[in-house]
Amino acid sequence: MTGQAAIEVVAHRGSSAVHPESTRAAYRAAVELARRTGHRVELEGDVHFSADDQLVVLHDLTLRRTGGRPDAVAELTVAELKQVDVGSWKVPDPTPEQRELITFAELLDLVAGARDEGVDVGLAVETKHPTARGLDVDRRALEQLADRGWTRPGAPVRMISFEPRAVALAGKLAPALRRSLLVEKDLGPWADGHLPEGVDTVGVDHRLAERHPGWVDRLLARGHRLHLWTVNDTEAMRRWLDRGATGLTTDHPDRALAVVHGD
Ligand code: G3P
Numbered sequence: 001m002t003g004q005a006a007i008e009v010v011a012h013r014g015s016s017a018v019h020p021e022s023t024r025a026a027y028r029a030a031v032e033l034a035r036r037t038g039h040r041v042e043l044e045g046d047v048h049f050s051a052d053d054q055l056v057v058l059h060d061l062t063l064r065r066t067g068g069r070p071d072a073v074a075e076l077t078v079a080e081l082k083q084v085d086v087g088s089w090k091v092p093d094p095t096p097e098q099r100e101l102i103t104f105a106e107l108l109d110l111v112a113g114a115r116d117e118g119v120d121v122g123l124a125v126e127t128k129h130p131t132a133r134g135l136d137v138d139r140r141a142l143e144q145l146a147d148r149g150w151t152r153p154g155a156p157v158r159m160i161s162f163e164p165r166a167v168a169l170a171g172k173l174a175p176a177l178r179r180s181l182l183v184e185k186d187l188g189p190w191a192d193g194h195l196p197e198g199v200d201t202v203g204v205d206h207r208l209a210e211r212h213p214g215w216v217d218r219l220l221a222r223g224h225r226l227h228l229w230t231v232n233d234t235e236a237m238r239r240w241l242d243r244g245a246t247g248l249t250t251d252h253p254d255r256a257l258a259v260v261h262g263d
């Protein structure tokens with residue numbers, strides 16, 4: 001394994017193997033892991049608009065899978081969303097922090113608070129597309145980041161999306177932020193051509209990467225950084241790092257840190 005210092009460990013929806021995903025509990029566990037080990041962990045989250053025009057953090061467009069009800073996230077206010085139990089599907093008797101959805105502003109507070117205490121945590125903000133409001137979700141997330149001074153050089157934030165236009169907008173509105181393009185279907189065009197300007201990292205579904213080793217080779221040969229998601233198996237983590245991956249997005253950030261740092 002080479003270049004270990006540059007390898008990034010990304011807690012996918014927080015420490016989501018242990019806690020209900022995208023909850024304060026999942027993100028706090030990832031923060032505590034970074035605190036305990038002294039190693040950097042990046043917290044990943046997907047953001048959506050609520051009905052009252054706030055950004056909330058969760059993966060799905062509806063509450064069906066994690067909340068046990070069919071409502072679209074965009075149709076409920078934050079107050080209503082916070083009444084929904086998004087923890088019981090995962091753990092039998094969730095604590096309040098495991099049960100309640102977290103807003104983007106609250107996640108920013110969590111990261112800022114941890115960093116103020118000297119914990120090395122960052123944030124990977126994913127916007128999902130298409131949305132009914134186009135790239136508004138990207139604009140709003142960037143506004144909230146800018147309000148905290150987190151669009152300046154050195155900000156602990158990476159903008160990530162499957163949508164190249166979203167990545168391009170981040171480059172325009174917040175050029176100092178790192179940007180990553182996510183790929184789940186066709187890596188070929190990106191492996192063989194040039195990535196959108198300013199994109200240094202490609203995040204690839206590890207199953208796609210397994211099936212197309214040639215794409216991976218060509219991407220790495222161009223000097224791009226390669227993150228794999230969602231890699232939960234320790235052997236697979238080792239294999240990908242040996243192969244040249246520079247980042248692991250995982251529900252088990254504890255395992256990834258142990259593989260990367262050997263502790
Ligand atoms: O970090 C990339 C990964 O989060 C993309 O997949 O579906 O978990 O958002 P998904």
Ligand code: CA
Pocket residue numbers: 044045046126
């Ligand atoms: Ca995501």
